[in-house]
Amino acid sequence: MINDVHEDTDCCISAIFTSKTEHGDRTETPPSTPVEVLSGFENKFIFLQLKAAESEKSTANPKNVFSILMNASKCYTELPKESLFVSGKVRSVIICGECGKRRVVYAKQRLSAEQCICLDRVQEELAYTCGSHRLPETHRFKDTLIVRLGLNCSSSIETTYYSNVTQSFTSICFYCGDSDIHESEDIRRLKEEYSIVRPICFSCVQLGKSPAVRNALKMKRKRND
Secondary structure: OEEEEEEEOOOOOOOOEEOOOOOOOOOOOOOOHHHHHHHHHHHHHHHHHHHHHHHHOOOHHHHHHHHHHHHHHOOOOOOHHHHHHHHHHEHHHHOOOOOEEEEEEOOOOOOOOOHHHHHHHHOOOOOOOOOOOOOOOOOOOOOOOOOOOOOOOOOOOOOHHHHHOOOOOOOHHHHOOOOOOOOHHHHHHHHHHHHEOOOEEEEHHOOOOOOOOOEEEEOOOOOOO
């Protein structure tokens, strides 16, 4: 015999028990306990429902619990991927408060006016230094405006500063960041031999440094007539 529950609009009890016989006949079985007594168990029944819900939560699948925790952790900052440090994601620069070198600021989207203002405020306060993992913790957009990790004051200027396709930056020395660029016959000759010749200042030349070059060009051989 199988018991189920159905609603009876004529009874003050919302549900009464019925039974099915082997032949499919349906008969109603009125409760043996008076309604006045059963109504006193209403609060206890609700309590049991709440306890059952708590028990269901406590026996949840560990994988589901892990998913919930992972979703909750989205509010924390994830380390930026290397794919962000490309010329197409260059949005601005920030100057180190110690060495004065310009460091590239990357972002997925074009900077808003508010983001530019906040970045300028950080610059005015000299709150950024090379080697910082990100912008200051108090910066509102510290998780949106990203700087490259692992830089220090002895690091050269990032190549994306020169190769970026989103901004037009002032030409500066590849080694020290000085804007007083040195030009000479030797440098002009290098530009004929290489597709990329990084800018260099006179002070760095005096220190014995050579212009950083890349991508040697194939020299055309002159044919003898």
